[in-house]
Amino acid sequence: MGAACAVLFSLTMAAQAEMACQRDAVDLRGEWGTARFTIEVxxxxxxxxxxxxxxxxxxxxxxxxxxxxxxxxxxFWMKNTLIPLDMIFVDETGVVRHIHENAVPGDLTAIPGGDGILVVLEVNAGIVHDYGITVGSQMRHEVFSGHSAIWPC
Structure with a gap:
């Protein structure tokens, strides 16, 4: 029985380590499910x-x-941006406050994200729709550690 408990403990720790916050990744979750993106900061x-x-x-x-x-x-604007993007605007607690889908490459029109935004995640256009990401979804990343994160590391 002791060996089985040790294996279970090891698997649990490995899963927690995999889900830990990393500088080069963000996690999103909501009623739609969860997703992890590899990011540049x-x-x-x-x-x-x-x-x-x-x-x-x-x-x-x-x-x-x-x-x-x-x-x-x-x-934001899309000056000199060659690929269409979805933009996810997030407050200091990690809650998605605004989403702009399918920003047009090269467009100089301002894309407002609103007030109280701490981070913006840009991903390929269509990702928000494909995953079902919505306003109110939650983000996890180490940047929220100094704030009252809704989904802490």
């Missing part, structure tokens, strides 16, 4: 300004997470 003014400009493709379960120093009003 844009957490400096220069990195946020460049974003995904001039990229010709991005893997399906990949994205870019734009992290701000504090919650604020944000807006």
């Amino acid at each position: 844009a957490d400096t003014p220069d990195a946020r300004a460049t974003g995904l400009m001039f990229r010709e493709e991005m893997a399906k379960r990949a994205g870019m997470l734009f992290i701000y120093e504090h919650p604020q009003r944000v807006a």
Whole structure:
């Protein structure tokens, strides 16, 4: 019996380690289910300004997470962006507050995300629809550790 308990404990610990927060990944969950995306982090003014400009493709379960120093009003545009994107705007607790689907490559129209946004996740257009991601969904990432995260690491 002791060996079986040790195996079960090891499997539980491995599962928890796999689900732990990682700098290069975000998890999303909601009534629709869960999803994990491998991300690049844009957490400096220069990195946020460049974003995904001039990229010709991005893997399906990949994205870019734009992290701000504090919650604020944000807006994006698609200047020099070559691939259509979905944008997921998230507050400091990790709750999705706004979603913009199918942003048009090269469009200079401002895409407002609202007030109180701490992070924005950009993924390939169609991902939000394919997974059923909705406003109110929750995000987990280490950036929310210093805040009152709704889904802590």
